[in-house]
Amino acid sequence: MSEVRIAAEPRTEFGKGAARRTRRAGKVPAVLYGHGTDPQHISLPGHDLMLALKTPNVLLTIEGLGGGAELALPKDVQRDPVKGFLEHVDLLLVKRGEKVVIDLPVNLVGDVVPGGVVQQELVQVSVEAEATKIPEAVDLSIEGLEVGTQVLAGDLKLPSGVTLQVDAEALVLQIADATASAGATETEAEAAEAAEAAAAASEAEGEAAAE
Numbered sequence: 001m002s003e004v005r006i007a008a009e010p011r012t013e014f015g016k017g018a019a020r021r022t023r024r025a026g027k028v029p030a031v032l033y034g035h036g037t038d039p040q041h042i043s044l045p046g047h048d049l050m051l052a053l054k055t056p057n058v059l060l061t062i063e064g065l066g067g068g069a070e071l072a073l074p075k076d077v078q079r080d081p082v083k084g085f086l087e088h089v090d091l092l093l094v095k096r097g098e099k100v101v102i103d104l105p106v107n108l109v110g111d112v113v114p115g116g117v118v119q120q121e122l123v124q125v126s127v128e129a130e131a132t133k134i135p136e137a138v139d140l141s142i143e144g145l146e147v148g149t150q151v152l153a154g155d156l157k158l159p160s161g162v163t164l165q166v167d168a169e170a171l172v173l174q175i176a177d178a179t180a181s182a183g184a185t186e187t188e189a190e191a192a193e194a195a196e197a198a199a200a201a202s203e204a205e206g207e208a209a210a211e
Contacts, residue, residue: 034093110143
């Protein structure tokens with residue numbers, strides 16, 4: 001698991017105007033909460049935080065606070081919908097040895113069999129793990145899986161100490177027939193085109209009647 005040290009500064013100004021000033025200074029507004037403590041409003045260096053958040057479920061060691069360094073996990077990351085820059089981050093306080101529930105991405109390994117296509121239903125799964133031993137992903141090998149094979153959440157090979165927190169019968173993915181899948185896609189496209197044509201014809205008839 002990746003652990004990143006990052007320096008924080010207390011925030012005493014709040015509101016949209018204060019948040020904009022913080023971001024203009026190259027920092028990101030954040031809130032640190034958990035363990036029954038009062039939320040701490042802080043700001044973090046934008047570039048360092050952006051690099052750290054490239055790792056899923058990165059463990060942050062927050063330094064520069066009055067009570068000493070704190071361990072935290074990103075729980076809610078808000079980004080600008082157009083430019084993608086960080087707007088705000090919620091951080092959950094954790095302790096070494098404590099178990100937390102997080103979502104891990106499902107990382108597909110290997111190549112699908114010729115004539116097969118992967119239909120993935122779950123791109124991440126909820127698991128419980130020690131806060132300082134969170135894996136970056138759950139690897140799932142699709143090498144050699146035959147067409148028609150289904151992989152359920154309970155089939156995933158989780159690292160030691162990590163337990164599944166979703167229904168074991170939940171479908172993660174299936175290997176479908178590529179030809180049949182392509183045919184179904186074409187049929188759906190044809191149906192959509194037919195519906196659009198019928199709607200256009202109906203609209204034209206309505207305009208003609210109005211004239």
